[in-house]
Amino acid sequence: VSYEIEFTDRIRVELVASLASDDSVVAAARVSTKGIGSLDELSQGRAEGTGLINYLMKHRHGTPFEHNYFTFFVHAPIFVFREWHRHRVGWSFNEESGRYKQLEPLFYIPGPSRNLVQHGKPGDYSFEPGTEEQFERMVQRKAASCAVAYSAYLDDLEDGIAREVARMHLPVNIYSSMYATCNARSIMSFLSLRQQHPEDEALFPSSPMAEINYAADVIEEAFAAEMPITYDAYVRHQRVSP
Amino acid sequence: VSYEIEFTDRIRVELVASLASDDSVVAAARVSTKGIGSLDELSQGRAEGTGLINYLMKHRHGTPFEHNYFTFFVHAPIFVFREWHRHRVGWSFNEESGRYKQLEPLFYIPGPSRNLVQHGKPGDYSFEPGTEEQFERMVQRKAASCAVAYSAYLDDLEDGIAREVARMHLPVNIYSSMYATCNARSIMSFLSLRQQHPEDEALFPSSPMAEINYAADVIEEAFAAEMPITYDAYVRHQRVSP
Amino acid sequence: VSYEIEFTDRIRVELVASLASDDSVVAAARVSTKGIGSLDELSQGRAEGTGLINYLMKHRHGTPFEHNYFTFFVHAPIFVFREWHRHRVGWSFNEESGRYKQLEPLFYIPGPSRNLVQHGKPGDYSFEPGTEEQFERMVQRKAASCAVAYSAYLDDLEDGIAREVARMHLPVNIYSSMYATCNARSIMSFLSLRQQHPEDEALFPSSPMAEINYAADVIEEAFAAEMPITYDAYVRHQRVSP
Amino acid sequence: VSYEIEFTDRIRVELVASLASDDSVVAAARVSTKGIGSLDELSQGRAEGTGLINYLMKHRHGTPFEHNYFTFFVHAPIFVFREWHRHRVGWSFNEESGRYKQLEPLFYIPGPSRNLVQHGKPGDYSFEPGTEEQFERMVQRKAASCAVAYSAYLDDLEDGIAREVARMHLPVNIYSSMYATCNARSIMSFLSLRQQHPEDEALFPSSPMAEINYAADVIEEAFAAEMPITYDAYVRHQRVSP
Numbered sequence: 001v002s003y004e005i006e007f008t009d010r011i012r013v014e015l016v017a018s019l020a021s022d023d024s025v026v027a028a029a030r031v032s033t034k035g036i037g038s039l040d041e042l043s044q045g046r047a048e049g050t051g052l053i054n055y056l057m058k059h060r061h062g063t064p065f066e067h068n069y070f071t072f073f074v075h076a077p078i079f080v081f082r083e084w085h086r087h088r089v090g091w092s093f094n095e096e097s098g099r100y101k102q103l104e105p106l107f108y109i110p111g112p113s114r115n116l117v118q119h120g121k122p123g124d125y126s127f128e129p130g131t132e133e134q135f136e137r138m139v140q141r142k143a144a145s146c147a148v149a150y151s152a153y154l155d156d157l158e159d160g161i162a163r164e165v166a167r168m169h170l171p172v173n174i175y176s177s178m179y180a181t182c183n184a185r186s187i188m189s190f191l192s193l194r195q196q197h198p199e200d201e202a203l204f205p206s207s208p209m210a211e212i213n214y215a216a217d218v219i220e221e222a223f224a225a226e227m228p229i230t231y232d233a234y235v236r237h238q239r240v241s242p
Numbered sequence: 243v244s245y246e247i248e249f250t251d252r253i254r255v256e257l258v259a260s261l262a263s264d265d266s267v268v269a270a271a272r273v274s275t276k277g278i279g280s281l282d283e284l285s286q287g288r289a290e291g292t293g294l295i296n297y298l299m300k301h302r303h304g305t306p307f308e309h310n311y312f313t314f315f316v317h318a319p320i321f322v323f324r325e326w327h328r329h330r331v332g333w334s335f336n337e338e339s340g341r342y343k344q345l346e347p348l349f350y351i352p353g354p355s356r357n358l359v360q361h362g363k364p365g366d367y368s369f370e371p372g373t374e375e376q377f378e379r380m381v382q383r384k385a386a387s388c389a390v391a392y393s394a395y396l397d398d399l400e401d402g403i404a405r406e407v408a409r410m411h412l413p414v415n416i417y418s419s420m421y422a423t424c425n426a427r428s429i430m431s432f433l434s435l436r437q438q439h440p441e442d443e444a445l446f447p448s449s450p451m452a453e454i455n456y457a458a459d460v461i462e463e464a465f466a467a468e469m470p471i472t473y474d475a476y477v478r479h480q481r482v483s484p
Numbered sequence: 485v486s487y488e489i490e491f492t493d494r495i496r497v498e499l500v501a502s503l504a505s506d507d508s509v510v511a512a513a514r515v516s517t518k519g520i521g522s523l524d525e526l527s528q529g530r531a532e533g534t535g536l537i538n539y540l541m542k543h544r545h546g547t548p549f550e551h552n553y554f555t556f557f558v559h560a561p562i563f564v565f566r567e568w569h570r571h572r573v574g575w576s577f578n579e580e581s582g583r584y585k586q587l588e589p590l591f592y593i594p595g596p597s598r599n600l601v602q603h604g605k606p607g608d609y610s611f612e613p614g615t616e617e618q619f620e621r622m623v624q625r626k627a628a629s630c631a632v633a634y635s636a637y638l639d640d641l642e643d644g645i646a647r648e649v650a651r652m653h654l655p656v657n658i659y660s661s662m663y664a665t666c667n668a669r670s671i672m673s674f675l676s677l678r679q680q681h682p683e684d685e686a687l688f689p690s691s692p693m694a695e696i697n698y699a700a701d702v703i704e705e706a707f708a709a710e711m712p713i714t715y716d717a718y719v720r721h722q723r724v725s726p
Numbered sequence: 727v728s729y730e731i732e733f734t735d736r737i738r739v740e741l742v743a744s745l746a747s748d749d750s751v752v753a754a755a756r757v758s759t760k761g762i763g764s765l766d767e768l769s770q771g772r773a774e775g776t777g778l779i780n781y782l783m784k785h786r787h788g789t790p791f792e793h794n795y796f797t798f799f800v801h802a803p804i805f806v807f808r809e810w811h812r813h814r815v816g817w818s819f820n821e822e823s824g825r826y827k828q829l830e831p832l833f834y835i836p837g838p839s840r841n842l843v844q845h846g847k848p849g850d851y852s853f854e855p856g857t858e859e860q861f862e863r864m865v866q867r868k869a870a871s872c873a874v875a876y877s878a879y880l881d882d883l884e885d886g887i888a889r890e891v892a893r894m895h896l897p898v899n900i901y902s903s904m905y906a907t908c909n910a911r912s913i914m915s916f917l918s919l920r921q922q923h924p925e926d927e928a929l930f931p932s933s934p935m936a937e938i939n940y941a942a943d944v945i946e947e948a949f950a951a952e953m954p955i956t957y958d959a960y961v962r963h964q965r966v967s968p
Contacts, residue, residue, distance in 0.1 A: 016284060019261040019311055028421045032339040033606050035346070035419045036317060042258060055607060060688050063570075066334035067423045069261055069311030073281060079824075079894060082804075086547075088814035089573055092308035092425070097274040098805075099935065100848040104277070110891055118888035122517050122826040123539060127888060138887050141878040142895045148874045149897060152867040161864050162844035162853060164935055165836055168805060168899040169868045171875060177277045179270045181309045181425075183334070204544050209825065209890055275848050297849060302930050305812075320566075321582075321652060328789075330572035331815055340563075341693065342606040352649055360646035364584040364759050365781060369646060380645050383636040384653045390632045391655060394625040403622050404602035404611060406693055407594055410563060411626045413633060415652040446786050451583065451648055500768060503745040503795055512905045516823040519830070519903045523799060526742060550818035551907045553745055553795030557765060576792035576909070581758040588761070661761045663754045665793045665909075667818070 003154070005147055007139075009111035011211060012075040013218035020068035020184060022049055022229040028064035029056055050229050057233040062242040065185040065230065066090065070222065072180045077108035079172040080211050083194075090186025095178035098167040102157065107146040108173040109139055114210055125207060146171055185242065187223050188234055191216050192241040203238035245396070247389055249381075251353035253453060254317040255460035262310035262426060264291055264471040270306035271298055292471050299475040304484040307427040307472065308332065312464065314422045319350035321414040322453050325436075332428025337420035340409040344399065349388040350415040351381055356452055367449060388413055427484065429465050430476055433458050434483040445480035487638070489631055491623075493595035495695060496559040497702035504552035504668060506533055506713040512548035513540055534713050541717040546726040549669040549714065550574065554706065556664045561592035563656040564695050567678075574670025579662035582651040586641065591630040592657040593623055598694055609691060630655055669726065671707050672718055675700050676725040687722035729880070731873055733865075735837035737937060738801040739944035746794035746910060748775055748955040754790035755782055776955050783959040788968040791911040791956065792816070796948065798906045803834035805898040806937050809920075816912025821904035824893040828883065833872040834899040835865055840936055851933060872897055911968065913949050914960055917942050918967040929964035 026049040027041035041049075056064055074084075085093060096103075110116070116130030116138065130138075149171055156166035182190070194208045194216040208216070224231040234242075268291040269283035283291075298306055316326075327335060338345075352358070358372030358380065372380075391413055398408035424432070436450045436458040450458070466473040476484075510533040511525035525533075540548055558568075569577060580587075594600070600614030600622065614622075633654055640650035666674070678692045678700040692700070708715040718726075752775040753767035767775075782790055800810075811819060822829075836842070842856030842864065856864075875896055882892035908916070920934045920942040934942070950957040960968075 016281070017261060017266070017309075019259060024259070024313070028336040031336050031419055031421055033342045035338040035343060036315075038419075038421075039258070039315060059607070059690075063334060063336050067259075067313050067336070067421055071266070071309050073278075075278060077894070078808075078898065082808065082811075085808075085811050086819065088817075091814075092305060093812065094270040094273050094305050094309070096277040100275045101277060108894065110894075114891070116888060116891055117886055118890070123543070125888075130886065134885055134887065137885055138882055138891065141881055145875045145878040145895045149871045149895075152871040155867055156864055159860055159863055160843055160856065161860065162842060162851075164844070165840070165842055165864065168803070168834065168836075169871045169875075169897040171895040171897050172804065173894040177273055177280075179273055179280075179309055183423075206543075301849070301932075319652070320656065324562075324566065324569075327566075327569050328577065330575075333572075335570065350652065352652075356649070358646060358649055359644055360648070365785070367646075372644065376643055376645065379643055380640055380649065383639055387633045387636040387653045391629045391653075394629040397625055398622055401618055401621055402601055402614065403618065404600060404609075406602070407598070407600055407622065410561070410592065410594075410657040411629045411633075411655040413653040413655050414562065448785075500765070501745060501750065501793075503743060508743065508797070512820040515820050515903055515905055517826045519822040519827060520799075520801060522903075522905075523742070547818060547820050551743075551797050551820070551905055555750070555793050557762075559762060576789060578754040578757050578789050578793070580761040584759045585761060661757055661764075663757055663764075663793055667907075 003105050005105040005107070005150055007107050007109045007143055007146070009108060009114065011080065011214055012073070013215050014073045015070060015222040016073045016179070017071040018069060018222070018226055020070060020226040022053060022227050024067045025049070025053055025056070025064045025227070025230055028067045029061070053229050054233045054236065057237045057242050060240065060242045062185050065188065065242060066183045068183050068227070070182055070187065070226070072219065073177065074180055074215065075175060075177045076215060077173045077211070078176050080215060081176055081178060082172065083209065083212050084180065087186065087190055090183055090189070092181040093178055096176045098170070099164040102163060103153070103167060103170060103174055105150045106175040107171065108175065108211070109142050142173070146173065184223065184227055184230055187219060189241040191220055192239055195220065197239060201238060203240050245347050247347040247349070247392055249349050249351045249385055249388070251350060251356065253322065253456055254315070255457050256315045257312060257464040258315045258421070259313040260311060260464070260468055262312060262468040264295060264469050266309045267291070267295055267298070267306045267469070267472055270309045271303070295471050296475045296478065299479045299484050302482065302484045304427050307430065307484060308425045310425050310469070312424055312429065312468070314461065315419065316422055316457065317417060317419045318457060319415040319453070320418050322457060323418055323420060324414065325451065325454050326422065329428065329432055332425055332431070334423040335420055338418045340412070341406040344405060345409060345412060345416055347392045348417040349413065350417065350453070351384050384415070388415070426465065426469055426472055429461060431483040433462055434481055437462065439481060443480060445482050487589050489589040489591070489634055491591050491593045491627055491630070493592060493598065495564065495698055497699050498557045499554060499706040500557045500663070501555040502553060502706070502710055504554060504710040506537060506711050508551045509533070509537055509540070509548045509711070509714055512551045513545070537713050538717045538720065541721045541726050544724065544726045546669050549672065549726060550667045552667050552711070554666055554671065554710070556703065557661065558664055558699065559659060559661045560699060561657040561695070562660050564699060565660055565662060566656065567693065567696050568664065571670065571674060574667055574673070576665040577662055580660045582654070583648040586647060587651060587654060587658055589634045590659040591655065592659065592695070593626050626657070630657065668707065668711055668714055671703060672725040675704055676723055679704070681723060685722060687724050729831050731831040731833070731876055733833050733835045733869055733872070735834060735840065737806065737940055738799070739941045740799045741796060741948040742799045742905070743797040744795060744948070744952055746796060746952040748779060748953050750793045751775070751779055751782070751790045751953070751956055754793045755787070779955050780959045780962065783963045783968050786966065786968045788911050791914065791968060792909045794909050794953070796908050796913065796952070798945065799903065800906055800941065801901060801903045802941060803899045803937070804902050806941060807902055807904060808898065809935065809938050810906065813912065813916060816909055816915070818907040819904055822902045824896070825890040828889060829893060829896060829900055831876045832901040833897065834901065834937070835868050868899070872899065910949065910953055910956055913945060915967040917946055918965055921946065923965060927964060929966050
């Protein structure tokens with residue numbers, strides 16, 4: 001067999017479907033005070049929604065943010081999926097299977113802008129760039145290791161070993177793909193844990209890995225585009241997930 | 243104060259937003275075997291999806307049915323909401339509040355077609371129509387009781403009692419309203435528990451109350467309209483929630 | 485039939501089973517840095533757990549607080565259960581059924597210490613005591629209304645009406661009972677929403693109803709007794725649910 | 727640095743804490759018909775519980791099985807955790823972190839009794855033993871690949887690369903550890919999906935990987951020991967998760 005092993009630091013997060021609006025938040029919240037009358041809110045985009053949405057966000061009334069829908073297609077290394085799949089509430093996943101499909105020879109290796117060196121202790125790390133030499137050596141080691149692993153994978157397959165056994169020694173930086181479905185509330189929970197912001201912007205700062213932080217940044221963009229008032233309120237109230 | 247107390251047996255369940263398709267089921271399932279290639283499924287409505295969807299349903303692979311979205315507006319008596327809110331997974335609710343809003347004098351009383359008499363023991367009831375006289379007496383008693391309750395409610399309010407205290411003695415057949423958001427998987431779980439079907443149609447027959455069964459019937463219609471192949475597979479495989 | 489209708493303001497919340505310790509929090513957190521070595525934490529009650537638990541609470545690392553268990557038996561009016569059952573995550577419920585069981589003539593009426601009068605608007609109410617006369621009138625109205633309702637309920641039953649229909653006009657202050665199972669994380673979420681504390685004690689103050697606030701107070705006691713270090717950290721970090 | 731790389735096919739699943747009984751199922755179910763009277767069930771171990779538990783299982787009344795608690799410590803390769811963490815409902819996890827801790831040179835390689843060869847197509851595979859020679863070649867390839875990966879990992883670390891970057895090319899058969907907390911209902915859901923049984927024993931047969939099937943077998947043992955009547959009912963009703 002002939003194949004070309006590829007290395008990349010690209011992570012793809014693509015919104016493939018959504019139905020979301022600030023109006024739906026207002027309608028869901030107003031049902032408590034207006035009952036049936038809240039249906040009027042669904043089609044109006046009223047300016048006064050801003051105040052209500054800020055009120056909900058400030059006081060952490062979370063349920064009105066659940067009546068909407070986003071599906072993302074994600075193409076990323078397994079170690080990113082490992083963290084992502086720990087989000088249980090308000091998330092649905094379907095992922096590529098190493099049992100059902102031969103995995104492609106595509107591996108994640110950090111690019112030169114990714115911080116390489118850590119300082120501090122668990123729970124209080126800071127990360128800084130490495131030297132160019134460190135970077136080059138790291139790339140060489142990872143590329144060589146992945147090549148050995150993928151070659152042994154193909155040898156296993158050619159030797160008649162079942163896919164689910166052959167793939168066992170493949171590394172967590174091999175790419176996988178999934179559909180991930182969520183709503184604005186589960187998105188805000190995800191962002192609050194998977195994005196790094198300084199203390200004045202995030203009341204409860206997090207220290208996520210750069211790779212899932214990148215994925216969160218793309219999700220944030222989609223969220224901000226679909227629900228701009230909700231997004232503004234989230235940012236204004238220091239990114240506390242309601 | 244002047245008001246008119248109303249009695250009805252109408253339950254309103256209205257689909258106010260949805261984004262759902264059989265294609266999304268196929269794409270989510272095919273990502274396991276096709277990875278990125280599954281994106282092609284999202285826009286194609288291929289006939290061969292039927293076989294795959296039946297396969298998923300038969301073997302209870304449930305997650306591919308979660309990548310879609312339905313929001314219903316529901317106007318129903320509180321005793322219906324009490325059962326509905328016990329569904330925790332894949333459901334989001336926002337409901338009218340007796341703390342924030344004066345409740346309307348609208349009460350549910352069963353109509354003449356609703357079975358009135360039960361036989362059997364817990365877990366094995368059967369229901370049958372009552373006599374016309376039983377029905378009339380039941381209606382009179384309920385109407386009178388509701389009128390007393392609502393009148394005392396208004397008296398409490400006029401006497402300066404807080405809404406959340408005034409409403410405490412209002413009956414569970416007073417109407418409330420809510421937005422309920424779910425997906426095809428949580429819909430099928432709901433239908434499997436809240437609809438009654440004979441044993442040859444439902445592998446695990448349920449004995450729901452008539453009122454929530456009615457609500458489930460409306461949801462079933464919306465579900466069937468949006469995802470006809472999925473719905474057919476659900477029915478064909480004896481209404482076992484995947 | 486002869487029966488005695490009863491009115492009370494007693495709400496019963498009783499811990500019937502639990503297995504919980506601060507050690508389990510420490511072990512679950514330390515598995516991230518110690519792996520198998522974390523098993524040592526399970527039996528040691530080490531003093532240094534305090535620092536780690538405070539760290540987890542401050543940074544809202546919630547999952548280590550889930551490896552424990554509490555079951556409460558609750559006897560309370562339906563309107564309290566209505567709010568309680570909106571908690572979907574980390575809660576399990578089984579409740580008395582008006583379909584399967586004749587409901588007892590026991591109704592909640594607020595006692596003299598319960599605030600009766602509200603000021604302000606939705607989302608910003610304050611409550612104050614009423615006058616003795618207001619209280620007496622409210623009690624009389626509620627007692628009379630409940631008596632009418634229960635009497636009509638019994639008449640329905642004697643007239644052969646099915647329990648599930650007969651109970652439809654019973655008020656939301658009739659008592660029900662349930663088992664409610666949760667863990668320390670879902671308890672803290674419950675407390676943060678269902679207890680009222682001044683702003684210097686609660687970073688996100690809530691405005692719960694007095695009756696569920698009382699239930700939350702009992703749960704807080706059980707939680708504090710079983711997991712004192714976790715509880716102290718929760719209070720110290722201004723009752724923000726991790 | 728000097729280290730010894732280890733290969734094993736041992737998966738460790740150990741019950742570290744539990745509070746579970748068939749009585750709690752009976753009490754939770756009986757609250758629907760007995761209210762407060764159900765508290766008597768909690769301490770009695772009555773023989774008649776068997777009939778009720780079988781009834782609940784047959785009719786898929788699942789909630790009474792949630793009022794109990796199991797925590798397992800699991801030491802297994804990452805590819806097992808990847809499947810396990812897809813269980814979102816009724817499961818809590820805390821896992822060893824490759825960001826916070828240097829990972830041990832311990833890798834899973836299937837033992838000689840593990841089927842190596844697959845036939846059929848996705849969704850309908852059957853697995854059979856390979857030859858002794860196939861097995862030996864597979865072991866050699868995997869051992870060599872893991873050794874290269876771990877050596878490059880240590881080189882990265884010595885070169886000052888952050889742990890979270892260094893570990894990116896480590897394989898999914900490296901060992902990790904976690905605490906996993908669940909209840910009898912989530913256990914039955916897990917078993918129904920992660921154990922293979924013939925069609926006459928399992929109404930909805932599954933095709934799990936051998937490694938997670940082994941973990942499920944250990945969980946099944948603990949479940950059967952703690953809740954024997956519930957377990958018998960689960961088996962009798964063809965392992966359909968209620």
